[in-house]
């Protein structure tokens with residue numbers, strides 16, 4: 145029984161094909177979007193457990209095989225090029241459903257495809273969960289709170305979202321995905337988990353991803369000006385990727401459906417973030433103001449009381465410790481060593 149929905153049905157039984165495994169692991173886990181930033185770190189953590197067999201499906205829109213290169217050829221790992229808007233049949237016990245472009249520049253690039261990914265992709269993964277009796281976790285987002293009128297955001301807040309704006313393909317798409325998750329839970333007894341992820345950063349983010357931490361770090365390393373979008377007083381709360389992965393696994397393994405906020409409550413304005421990156425990486429760069437895009441949320445900070453109480457989770461890595469870890473990875477990929 146979930147915290148938020150009544151269900152009269154018991155979960156579907158695992159399919160008999162579950163026993164026809166080619167490799168005898170205890171848990172067969174599907175990660176959609178596993179070639180992306182968070183997905184590939186999640187795969188690394190899941191693969192550390194020898195009882196897990198991991199299957200990744202990805203269409204490589206924003207992800208890359210390079211993120212998974214250490215696992216390609218491993219007997220407990222499989223990589224499938226597949227678009228989640230098409231049905232999929234694989235025998236699995238758990239589904240981490242991450243597939244969806246996450247950076248605003250990428251999700252706005254083909255908004256119809258983004259909403260199809262969120263709606264049809266989630267429907268397909270729920271259909272799969274129902275058919276094979278798997279537990280499914282959706283990576284939803286803090287963007288379901290829109291431009292929040294409540295601060296910090298608790299899970300009980302219903303949000304302030306523009307249904308027809310340029311971000312709607314993503315934030316409304318994720319809201320529908322959450323609805324589908326609960327409808328399948330109530331109607332078919334599917335075991336669901338919903339994580340509302342707040343801004344996450346770390347190694348392997350696309351260098352020209354457009355998200356603020358990756359932009360500022362790449363700009364500082366290249367000696368370019370840091371582009372703070374106006375007004376610069378807007379806030380975000382940044383979670384390091386290892387903390388995020390830990391939270392997602394605890395949610396999947398625990399008893400609570402969610403939705404549960406997973407994020408770091410340390411809140412920064414974009415000017416403060418730029419100043420921190422400048423100080424830590426390159427004190428010689430300028431910070432400049434540039435135009436913003438429509439409907440940019442003005443403030444965002446997770447209330448993580450539920451995550452603490454129900455998952456025993458809270459983030460460990462502070463922004464000042466996470467930025468240098470990401471800098472190292474970006475310097476390697478940009479081939480710009482640190483001057484000593």
Ligand SMILES: NC(=O)c1ccc[n+]([C@@H]2O[C@H](COP(=O)([O-])OP(=O)(O)OC[C@H]3O[C@@H](n4cnc5c(N)ncnc54)[C@H](O)[C@@H]3O)[C@@H](O)[C@H]2O)c1
Nearest residue numbers: 177180181182203204205206207227228244246341343344
């Ligand atoms: N990183 C964040 O700050 C953040 C915040 C909130 C929510 N999330 C959610 O977490 C998940 C992962 O985000 P990320 O930051 O790793 O992004 P990412 O863009 O690096 O990863 C997304 C992955 O999904 C794949 N993908 C996209 N559309 C697909 C489709 N139709 N079929 C199959 N694969 C597809 C991409 O190729 C990519 O590998 C997303 O669902 C995102 O909405 C991320």
Ligand SMILES: O=c1ccn([C@@H]2O[C@H](COP(=O)(O)OP(=O)(O)O[C@H]3OC[C@@H](O)[C@H](O)[C@H]3O)[C@@H](O)[C@H]2O)c(=O)[nH]1
Nearest residue numbers: 246247248285287354355356359371372373378414440
């Ligand atoms: O170069 C930049 C890029 C962005 N920004 C600002 O930084 C803030 C954060 O922007 P990002 O593009 O990194 O991310 P957003 O918070 O808008 O969306 C994010 O939120 C939740 C997730 O679901 C998404 O994956 C993620 O993109 C915005 O206020 C934006 O205006 C800059 O000041 N400069």
